[in-house]
Amino acid sequence: xxxxxxxxxxxxxxxxxxxxxxxxxxxxxxxxxxxxxxxxxxxxxxxxxxxxxxxxxxxxxxxxxxxxxxxxxxxxxxxxxxxxxxxxxxxxxxxxxxxxxxxxxxxxxxxxxxxxxxxxxxxxxxxxxxxxxxxxxxxxxxxxxxxxxxxxxxxxxxxxxxxxxxxxxxxxxxxxxxxxxxxxxxxxxxxxxxxxxxxxxxxxxxxxxxxxxxxxxxxxxxxxxxxxxxxxxxxxxxxxxxxxxxxxxxxxxxxxxxxxxxxxxxxxxxxxxxxxxxxxxxxxx
Numbered sequence: 001x002x003x004x005x006x007x008x009x010x011x012x013x014x015x016x017x018x019x020x021x022x023x024x025x026x027x028x029x030x031x032x033x034x035x036x037x038x039x040x041x042x043x044x045x046x047x048x049x050x051x052x053x054x055x056x057x058x059x060x061x062x063x064x065x066x067x068x069x070x071x072x073x074x075x076x077x078x079x080x081x082x083x084x085x086x087x088x089x090x091x092x093x094x095x096x097x098x099x100x101x102x103x104x105x106x107x108x109x110x111x112x113x114x115x116x117x118x119x120x121x122x123x124x125x126x127x128x129x130x131x132x133x134x135x136x137x138x139x140x141x142x143x144x145x146x147x148x149x150x151x152x153x154x155x156x157x158x159x160x161x162x163x164x165x166x167x168x169x170x171x172x173x174x175x176x177x178x179x180x181x182x183x184x185x186x187x188x189x190x191x192x193x194x195x196x197x198x199x200x201x202x203x204x205x206x207x208x209x210x211x212x213x214x215x216x217x218x219x220x221x222x223x224x225x226x227x228x229x230x231x232x233x234x235x236x237x238x239x240x241x242x243x244x245x246x247x248x249x250x251x252x253x254x255x256x257x258x259x260x261x262x263x264x265x266x267x268x269x270x271x272x273x274x275x276x277x278x279x280x281x282x283x284x285x
Contacts, residue, residue, distance in 0.1 A: 003041060003081065004055040004154075005073075007128055008088030009121055010107055011095045013138040013146060014057050017088060020147045024155055026055040034058055034068040038075050060121055061107055069128065087125075087132035089242055091179055092118055094139040137243035139179060140166040145276050152274070163237050164274045166245045169203070169261040171253025171281040180247035184225065184260075189218050192255040202282050203258025212259035222260070226267050233273065253281025 004026070006014055018028045032040065037056065044051040060066050076083055090098075092115060099106060099114045108124075109117025129135065134153060138146055141164070149164065168177050176183060192198035192208050201208045212218060229246075236244055248264065250256035258279050265277045 001041075001045065001051075002053045003076075003083040004053075004086055005037075005083055006055055006057045006086045006088065007059050007069075007125065007132075008086075009090060009095065009118065009125065010059065010061075011098045012088035012090040013136075013141075014059065014088050016143060016146060017086070017150065018055065018057060020150050021055045021154070024053075024151065026053045026154075027051045029054075029056040031061050032056045032058060033062055033065045034072045035065070037069075037072045038079065038081070041076070041081060060124055066124070073131075084133040085128065085131055087129050087135045089129075089135055089137045089139075091137075091139045093178060135162060135242040137164055139243060140168070140245060140278065141276060149274065161237055161273070163233065163241055164243050164276060165233070165268055166243065167248065167261045167265050167268075167275065167277045168245065169248050169250075169253055169257035169277075169279045169282065171251055171257070172249050173252060174281045176249065177245070177247050177280065180245045182244070183247040183249060186221070186248060186250050186256045186260050188221075189215060189250075189256050189260075191251065193252065198255070201255070202279075203255045203260075204262065204279075204282075208255055209259045209262070212256050213263060218260070222263060222267075225264065229264075229268070230271070233268075253279070254283075258282055 004021070006017055008014060015030070018030055022028050027044070029040065037058070040056070041054070044054055058066070058069055073083070095118055096114050106114050106117030108120045136146070136149060141149065168180065170177055172185070172187070189212055192201070192211050195211075198205070198208050198211065203209060203212060233244065246264070248257045248261045261277060261279065265275055268275045
């Protein structure tokens with residue numbers, strides 16, 4: 001039997017995770033009081049294999065009941081029942097935006113500022129986060145990308161190294177993405193915009209890609225960038241970083257940044273990393 005306990009920050013996507021796991025054959029329970037965990041597991045064991053994959057959401061909506069989680073986890077270990085913990089995370093800016101869009105209040109700050117509730121919740125959850133088997137940061141994941149990540153982990157059994165890498169191509173004239181950890185300016189590469197046959201194309205077009213990647217300066221830059229990231233990423237993982245956002249910027253975000261981002265995406269994917277790519281400004285004028 002596979003037992004998955006889902007927890008994490010409110011607004012980080014736990015409800016969406018439950019929907020996707022149900023599609024994958026998990027028997028899902030939302031907002032279960034921690035004291036009922038081992039009793040519910042015993043019932044599932046008695047089903048004689050009819051319920052062999054269980055996912056349960058345990059979070060701060062239960063108020064003080066959440067404090068019973070750690071004794072229950074110990075009880076599971078004492079009974080010899082194996083479990084995994086999935087912790088859902090997201091940045092403060094993304095969480096605030098989601099709350100405002102949904103017009104919902106934070107469970108720990110129903111009448112106050114959303115950010116205060118988020119800070120309180122992070123403090124309460126910091127210990128369970130340390131025990132998490134998997135940490136998924138949904139800040140830059142679309143629902144489809146989140147589903148793909150869950151399938152990779154819980155269906156295909158792909159190794160999860162604890163970090164999701166987001167590559168964002170952008171145009172400086174539209175502003176730098178505020179959540180980038182690393183930003184690289186590729187405006188030193190000649191701009192395909194000034195060549196008529198490429199002006200209305202994007203960096204995903206073969207002609208534009210070959211043009212951008214054909215310069216010695218571009219190849220030198222990519223070699224140095226790959227070497228740096230190959231050094232940094234294992235160290236970020238070692239320090240427990242769950243998401244790395246890499247911004248690649250050119251003037252408009254249509255040609256050079258797109259081509260370079262695609263090349264970087266290919267390299268990091270071949271290295272076995274979980275990589276998500278987003279061309280933020282590719283279709284903007």
